[in-house]
Amino acid sequence: MHHGLGSIEDAMADLALLDMLTAPMPPAPKGFLRRRDADLDPLLLAAAAASPHITRNHYAHDFFPGVQVPSKESSYDWTNWKPEDPSRKEERKPRLKYVSRQMPRSQRLKKLGLEDELEKENSGVDAAAQPLRNVDNLPSATRVSSHATPSTSTSLPTQLAAPLEVKCMARTRVPTPHGPVFLHLYHNNHDKKEHLAIVVDPAQFQEDSPSVAPPIRSRSLDAVWSQDETEMDRITRGAYIGRLSASSQKPSSPSNSHPNVTTDSIPSPLIRIHSECFTGETIGSMRCDCGEQLDEAIRQISQPITLPKSSSSSSAVPRTILGRGAVIYLRQEGRGIGLLSKIRAYNLQDLGHDTVTANLMLGHKADERGYEIAGAILRDLGLGTEAGEGVRLLTNNPDKVQALEDEEIRVVERVPMVPRSWQCRQADSMEFEKKNVKEAGATMIGGGAVYGEDLDKYLRTKVLRMGHMLSLNEEAEGVEL
């Protein structure tokens, strides 16, 4: 393209070029896709030819305010653009504000005469913290002075002075690889968690044979909850006796479900207090033995119990009864620090810290659990009480034994939990892995043993730093299963 004064040939050449560029497009052949951008604008081309300063971009963009006022001198020349005078900002129109037409909730509640609701909201005690009050005939927790300290980190920070109450909200039969169990779901008035009791007592299905041992049943579940409660209501929440089926529906009653059976001649039921571990129990983590312990506890509790030989018995064959006991499953993930902190603690453990130090580095205690709720659930099940049976406690953790004794639960024996991998250390390792880990699904209920470097480190820390009552010799030597 030529600019300025040139020969007539140059002008003719420019015109021919302009003509070529702006000539109508010949009809597109079949299947040919037309360009989607605009055809060249002849005026724009002429302008571009006239001045080296003006390009198509000057027309397409408006970065500079001057362009919006074409009449302004040099408005198309961005070099003349000046930033806005900051002192003029004050003159700007104020931004539109959103104004609510609804009065604040506190005022609305007052207007409706619901100051109590307001008071409750401000106190921090919400309805979920008082599940018993909403649904049943048990008294509600009352608020007290703010000096009361919550007993565990999992308790609500809501100064509840009312005595702890637990209530079994529902119970159902669950078949497991170790036999049927009754799963009990509990609410309580001190935290918002749904703690569970896994009761092993298959003798309850044998309605025809006389009870040797008292059935393990929840008092709060078998209680009458309201005068207008129907049989179907009771059955639906699990307050039935025997085996529930289409042809057998016998609602329980507070009196007939807790017969006075003497327990002197039978061993006390085996109990485990177990704390939630999502990683170990749900995704089969091999950093800990929690999944395996849960499985092992249900397995051991379900084993038949050999009765001690009585002098009156003439039979030489030892008498056995069906296994019985319970796992109290507390929602105290990560030894009470919660899953989020536990996951972070694992990263610190990968850096070389042990499970205790990792907790401390995150500002937690080594163990933040409490066992008051476990004590209350055991009492509700009639276990470990003065009047009822003592319990044999399946644990290596001295804190649990002490905590239950503080709860006035009668612990007649501590039964150790030796990790399965320690028990079969001497077995052929490949065989062990194949049989117990790969095929069975390590740590899951009914599965095999969990083992590995992470687990070894974890178990040793429990023994060396948390006082767990396990002999490290067993780890070294191994015990045949």
Ligand SMILES: Nc1nc2c(ncn2[C@@H]2O[C@H](COP(=O)(O)OP(=O)(O)OP(=O)(O)O)[C@@H](O)[C@H]2O)c(=O)[nH]1
């Ligand atoms: N913070 C933390 N918690 C862990 C870790 N590994 C497992 N846990 C938690 O530790 C708890 C294990 O509790 P329990 O199964 O009741 O057993 P225990 O206190 O070790 O005592 P035993 O009765 O002897 O088994 C669960 O809440 C797990 O989530 C860890 O590395 N860090």
